Amino acid sequence: MGGIVLRKVVLLAIPGVAPFEFGVVCEVFGVDRSDTGGPAFEFSIVTADPGPVRTSLGYDMHILDDLSLAADADLLAVPAHEIDHVDPRFLQAIRDAEARGAWVLSVCSGAFTLAQAGILDGRSSTTHWMHTDRLAAMYPHTTVDPDVLFVEDRKVVTSAGTAAGIDAALHIVRKEHGAAATNVIARRMVVPPQREGGQSQYIDSPIPEATSDSFALVAEWMLENLHEDLTVDQLARKALMSSRTFARRFRAEMGTTPAAWLNRQRLLRAQQLLEQSDLGLETIAQRTGFGSAAVMRHHFVRVLQVSPMTYRRAFGEREAG
Known part of the structure; x- marks a missing residue:
């Protein structure tokens, strides 16, 4: 924490992307809240082949920018998406971001893409509790914690389903911009400013x-x-x-x-x-x-x-x- 370095945030629009998890990243990092004391990020949405990108709900988003914008991102975000096939170009962008020391964030099943890229090897991770056993079986070199909201391991942050992505994103903002700036975002989003990552994903009693x-x-x-x-x-x-x-x-x-x-x-x-x-x-x-x-x-x-x-x-x- 030697100074504020998180400025440029790039969100990957991978075919089959889940709109809610995609929107979580947009809401935290894509809104300029400098008028109320919050941070303003240089925010971009990119994909491998600019044009229509089909969502998991069957409609298209039109994405204008390609992966070249991710080359100097301070944070690369990977939302939930259908995980049957991921274009190798997305995987390389993730590897490049991790290699240069950028933050990498996944929401829900986006953790599978981080694992496929190889950057979860030797790291702890999590995903939605319904998928943790599968993640652990497919990628045995990552230590999967099935019970937590999110995990940070050396600037790679994996989070559980849906709203846990908000917690993970705010965790990164807090690490880079402090508690007061994070509270501005949380107030505007009407969410708690801090839920600790070790908190349980769900309560079964x-x-x-x-x-x-x-x-x-x-x-x-x-x-x-x-x-x-x-x-x-x-x-x-x-x-x-x-x-x-x-x-x-x-x-x-x-x-x-x-x-x-x-x-x-x-x-x-x-x-x-x-x-x-x-x-x-x-x-x-x-x-x-x-x-x-x-x-x-x-x-x-x-x-x-x-x-x-x-x-x-x-x-x-x-x-x-």
């Missing part, structure tokens, strides 16, 4: 009736008290449940454990304070519940792969200016 309001109130209270040392026992009492029931139902409704959810919210709050204030690291650590700058640094490095000071240098002045 039934959600208990009439608990959503109570969990919403508890989550709101947690956000208002991030500076406190919050325990599961304390949260369970707030929700009028036993600790075991609270932990089980929290995971069922929120998709992750109370501790993991709380840690993610603390990290997000710390990112915002680093970007938008000149508070010292110890003060930020106290206000966000990390307790000390050393503990906060540990979590930053583990999750974001950068220290708080490096994060502030990358994004603080830009947001202040």
